[in-house]
Amino acid sequence: MHVAARRVTSCALSLLLAALFLYTGPAQADSATTAARAQQRAQAVTQVVLGIFSYARWPIEPSPLRLCLVGPTEYADDLIKGHVQESGRPLQVRRLLAEDTQVAQACDAIYIGKLDQGQRDQLFQRVRGHPVLSISEADDPCTVGSLFCLRVSDQQVAFDVNLDSVARSGVRIHPSVLQLSRRRAVQP
Amino acid sequence: MKPTRKRSVRPTLRSVLGRGHLSVALLAVGLAGISLTLLGVLALRVYANQNLQLIARSINYTVEAAVVFDDSAAANESLALIASTEEVAEAKVFNDEGELLAHWQRGDTDMLAQLEVQVATALLDEPVNLPILHQQQQVGHIELVGQGRSLLLFLLSGLAGILFCTILSALAAQYLSRRLLSDITRPLRGLASVAHAARRERSFDRRVPEAPIAELNELGNDFNALLDELEVWHSHLQSENQSLAHQASHDSLTGLPNRAFFEGRLSRSVRNAARQQDHLALLFLDSDRFKQINDTLGHAVGDEVLISVADRVRAQLREHDLVARLGGDEFAVLLTPLQSRKDAEHIAEKIVASMKLPVQLDSGRSIATSLSVGIAYYPDDGADPASLLNAADAAMYQAKRKRRGHWQVAQTERSANEIKNRS
Numbered sequence: 001m002h003v004a005a006r007r008v009t010s011c012a013l014s015l016l017l018a019a020l021f022l023y024t025g026p027a028q029a030d031s032a033t034t035a036a037r038a039q040q041r042a043q044a045v046t047q048v049v050l051g052i053f054s055y056a057r058w059p060i061e062p063s064p065l066r067l068c069l070v071g072p073t074e075y076a077d078d079l080i081k082g083h084v085q086e087s088g089r090p091l092q093v094r095r096l097l098a099e100d101t102q103v104a105q106a107c108d109a110i111y112i113g114k115l116d117q118g119q120r121d122q123l124f125q126r127v128r129g130h131p132v133l134s135i136s137e138a139d140d141p142c143t144v145g146s147l148f149c150l151r152v153s154d155q156q157v158a159f160d161v162n163l164d165s166v167a168r169s170g171v172r173i174h175p176s177v178l179q180l181s182r183r184r185a186v187q188p
Numbered sequence: 189m190k191p192t193r194k195r196s197v198r199p200t201l202r203s204v205l206g207r208g209h210l211s212v213a214l215l216a217v218g219l220a221g222i223s224l225t226l227l228g229v230l231a232l233r234v235y236a237n238q239n240l241q242l243i244a245r246s247i248n249y250t251v252e253a254a255v256v257f258d259d260s261a262a263a264n265e266s267l268a269l270i271a272s273t274e275e276v277a278e279a280k281v282f283n284d285e286g287e288l289l290a291h292w293q294r295g296d297t298d299m300l301a302q303l304e305v306q307v308a309t310a311l312l313d314e315p316v317n318l319p320i321l322h323q324q325q326q327v328g329h330i331e332l333v334g335q336g337r338s339l340l341l342f343l344l345s346g347l348a349g350i351l352f353c354t355i356l357s358a359l360a361a362q363y364l365s366r367r368l369l370s371d372i373t374r375p376l377r378g379l380a381s382v383a384h385a386a387r388r389e390r391s392f393d394r395r396v397p398e399a400p401i402a403e404l405n406e407l408g409n410d411f412n413a414l415l416d417e418l419e420v421w422h423s424h425l426q427s428e429n430q431s432l433a434h435q436a437s438h439d440s441l442t443g444l445p446n447r448a449f450f451e452g453r454l455s456r457s458v459r460n461a462a463r464q465q466d467h468l469a470l471l472f473l474d475s476d477r478f479k480q481i482n483d484t485l486g487h488a489v490g491d492e493v494l495i496s497v498a499d500r501v502r503a504q505l506r507e508h509d510l511v512a513r514l515g516g517d518e519f520a521v522l523l524t525p526l527q528s529r530k531d532a533e534h535i536a537e538k539i540v541a542s543m544k545l546p547v548q549l550d551s552g553r554s555i556a557t558s559l560s561v562g563i564a565y566y567p568d569d570g571a572d573p574a575s576l577l578n579a580a581d582a583a584m585y586q587a588k589r590k591r592r593g594h595w596q597v598a599q600t601e602r603s604a605n606e607i608k609n610r611s
Contacts, residue, residue: 044258051256054323156259176253180262 037154042078044157045150049079049135050091052148052159053109055174058131062108064090070123071098073113073137075152098123104130112136112146120145131170135159147171148181201376202369209361209368217357221350225343232342233311236275240334243274244318247330251281251290255320255328258283263290277305278333281320289328294335307343308336375399379411392419439513441491442498450512450520454573457524461566469532471521472562472580473501473539476592478517481555493547493557500542501559504535519559520580529565529597536561536595543593558593560584569598 053065069076080093096103096110098119103110104127112134115123124145127134135148142149142160147169151158161181166173199207247270254262263281267290271279281290294301308314316332378396385391392415396408437449445453454470461468475497482490494517501511501519510522521539523532540561546554562584570576579598587596 048257051253054256055253174253176250177257180253180257180259 038075039078041152041154041157042075045075045137045152046078048150048157048159049111052133052135052173052177053091055177056109056133057172057174058108058133059170060131064092065109066107067091067093067109067111068096068103068107069093069111069113070096070100070103071113071115071119073111075137076111076113079111101126103127104132107132109133109135112140114138128168133169133171134165147173201373202365205365205369205372206362209365210358213357213361214354217350217353221346221353225346225350228342228346229311229339232339236311236334236336236339237313239275240312240314240316240332241318243270243276244316244330244332246270247279247281247332248318248320251330252320252322252327255281255283255289256322258289260289264292266290267292275335275337276332277308277335278315278331280331281328282330283328284326300340304336304340307340308334311339312336371400372404375401375404375408379404379408382411382415386415386418390422392422442495442513444498444502444519445510445512447512447514450510450514450522451573453510453512454522454576457522458566458571458573458576461524462571466524467526467528468522468524468566469526469529470564470566470576470580471523471532471536471539471595472564472577472584473519473521473559474584474588475517476558476560476588478557481557485555489549489551489555492549493555496547497543497557497559501539504538504542506535509535520577526565532563532565533595533597536563540593540595560587560592561595562587562598563595564598564600569600 049067067079069080080095096106098115099122100106103123107127108131110123110127110132112120112123114137124134133148134146135150136142136146137150138152140146140149142162145162145165147162147165149160149162151160159181161173161178163178166178247267250266250270251263254260254266267279267281270276271292271294276292277294279290279292280288283289312334314333316330316334318330318332319326320328320330375396378399382394382396385394395412395415399405399408437445439446457468460466475493478490478493481493494513497517498511498513498519501521505511505521506523508524510524512520512522514520521535523535526532540559543558546556548554562580562582564570564576564579564583566576569579579600583596583598586599587594590596
């Protein structure tokens, strides 16, 4: 199953190179095509995140939906621009520090960037028992903590679902999304 | 006989009945079959379209998440899962930008599949285009082409049904027409054979049997009545003919054959005798006092005398001899076959003798009468009827001149020579 080969986004350069450019800052962006590819990935991430939101149901529907970006993120630039969900519900995006204690009250969803294990545990400790939809951007085995874990590649932005976390969080996720993620997990 | 000559070009009752039954049956089956198939196709078309819509909607729901997440692989899998088990020829999923996200097409390209495609394009509303909605927003759309297999199967089975029913009803029509034909033709054949017998053999005794069909039975009865009349008429005509023929050849007073009959018989007998070298004798008889009786005692008495004379002469003859009344009081007797002259003379003698007794009249009176007889022999006194008659007549007059109430043999040259030779 070489499904990945048929995925929409395409890029010749490696993920490592792209990450290097992003970390070194905008001053280093000497290649326009690389920027375009980064932009493409960011848009794909936005699409997936908004898609997840559209299939999620909170105990009390928040309006606007407050999304908090925690930690350094690679592909959240497009999200910050402030989208309106397809349902017409406005999306409020802001950055929070990992140490922020008000994360459970201030956010309906958190987009988690690069955090070390301690920060991560601390964050999940804070949102436990609250209906907060958490999405990890990268390098999360999705065994503990985050509801959704993104797998960003040039071809496709895929994701895993931690069913235990989904059950505990109190946020209901539409089964078709769960089906999509399970199917992806099987993929090589 | 015009009808018999034209029979070859005229259709038989059987073919007319058969054709009638067949056309009715075919028309009925054809109309019913075609209308049922048309209605069925129309109804099925509605259901097939609804079915296609339903399939489209279920595909829609299944691929919705995949379209939202722009997941081509998932969309393809869901699409194949549903489309392969349904009557779908081709299915496409497009995302919001109109890019093809997933595509599924049925693999078979045999003749049946091509036929299905043609039926589907002709009858279904294709392609079905349904937008994919997610949270009231269109995120893409699907295009669906139906397969039309059930429509094609229905059409084919409808055609097969029509064909089968057509064959069945043709056979049934054939059977029914044959039965009807036998019901009609049996009485008709009976009628025809009776008519034929009546026409050819003049046998009016046969009658048409009863028929199961009322009109034919009536026809048969009428025909029988006609035959009854014909029979009566025919027998009447026959008896009339016989009496007329008798009257034409016989004398009404004495009941004896008349001159015409006698002459015919004489010429036949002469011919036979000439062929077989036989002899025969011709006797010419004349009443001696008849004119006198007629004049003095009246025609009624004369008639009585004639009848009596005729009876007496007849009584003297042998089985094959013939006596005829030539007219007035003249009689002629033909003796055949004749063995010898003596026989003829003997008979002449007997005839003359039979007149000795007076004739008893109804009034009680009795009248004496006598006959003069002239005898002529074949071939001695004449070789043909006329000369024989002349010879006998002459002999009779000779007898009258010599001795009334006696017989006289003809005295012709030949007979005279013969007598000379004998003596």
